[in-house]
Amino acid sequence: MASTHPAAAINSYNAVPAPERTEVGALIARWDDDADPATPDRVDWVCSGTMVDADTFLTAGHCTTDWPAGVRFYVSLAQDVQSALDSAAAAHPGDSQAVAAAVGVEGTAHTDPAYPGPSSSPHDIAVIQLPAAAVAARWTFTPATLPTAGELDALGPQGLNTTSFVTAGYGTQEARRGPGGQTHPGGGVRMKAPVTFNALNPSWVRLAMTEPQGNGGACYGDSGGPNFATLDGVRVLVATTITGDTPCYATNVTYRLDSPAARAFLAPFVTLP
The missing domain is CATH 2.40.10 (Thrombin, subunit H)
Incomplete structure (x- = not known):
């Protein structure tokens, strides 16, 4: 979901600006x-x-x-x-x-x-x-909190189903059909949207971004952006957006930051919990 042609937004549905x-x-x-x-x-x-x-x-x-x-x-x-x-x-x-x-x-x-x-x-x-x-x-900011090793595994599907997730980024909106075919308008403004747990495997956490369930989601230009989970009352950066379905309607496929590979890469750059 990278973009070299930016066009404001994560998916427009159920999304709001995220100045905070x-x-x-x-x-x-x-x-x-x-x-x-x-x-x-x-x-x-x-x-x-x-x-x-x-x-x-x-x-x-x-x-x-x-x-x-x-x-x-x-x-x-x-x-x-x-x-x-x-x-x-x-x-x-x-x-x-x-x-x-x-x-x-x-x-x-x-x-x-x-x-x-x-x-x-x-x-x-x-x-x-x-x-x-x-x-x-x-700029003034508080750095994001990273997860502990295997933190999502410890929660398991049952715990993740009841966990609050939010995705954020500067990406474009979901596909719109027009005279010239599909386009992805917007982009370049920091937005956020709720998403819900879909599936977990060793490298990925898949997050549902289906509109009828109250979700929003990520799109082109949101690659690398955060997916936060509220764990024991703490906002934790558990995964980064990597890919999803082409029109940006269904699933955000995100790279787990509690995995051994991610932690091994990050260790020389940041203090891990």
Whole structure:
């Protein structure tokens, strides 16, 4: 659910803006999209993610790979990152570096070296290491709480069925049909929506985003974004959005952060509970 063509929203149904989720941010990329050094690089928000400590932004591995050489990554914790990019582009025409710096803080990407793994163990996880002082100078947030090892397993299906889940991100809306076919409008504004437990396996937790049940859900551009569960009264970042059904109506397939593989990757970057 990455997006290099952002267009405000997680699914529009049952979703609301999330200005209070200040730890949730957008991943911005600056890259050469035409192999012509005489033209400015392109700058866009491309994925979502979450600050998990003062200098570590957690996102998906597929968000930080398969880019042209020289790509630069930035993180913004703005509520409306698309409007911020539009304003910066108007203020700095033709200067992609100034646009990116006006909206985000530049960092260094670290992708799980085992990505892409098999579907049973995808290793689809990455972090952006940021200068903590530069982040603190621009935004105030409380880092997300990560789960303990095997925390979702300990709850089991019965416990997960009664657990409150919320997904968040900057992604587009569910598919709409028009004269030109299906489109996914919106994107670039931090939103949140309730989801409910569907299924659990060693690497994935599948979350239902069906509208009749009161759910919302994730869509394109929400990759890497958080899926929170309320566990013993604490909001815990238990998984990150990776994929789902093409029209964004049914299921959010999310990568578990309590799994051994995810914890092994995160251990050098953040203190794990």
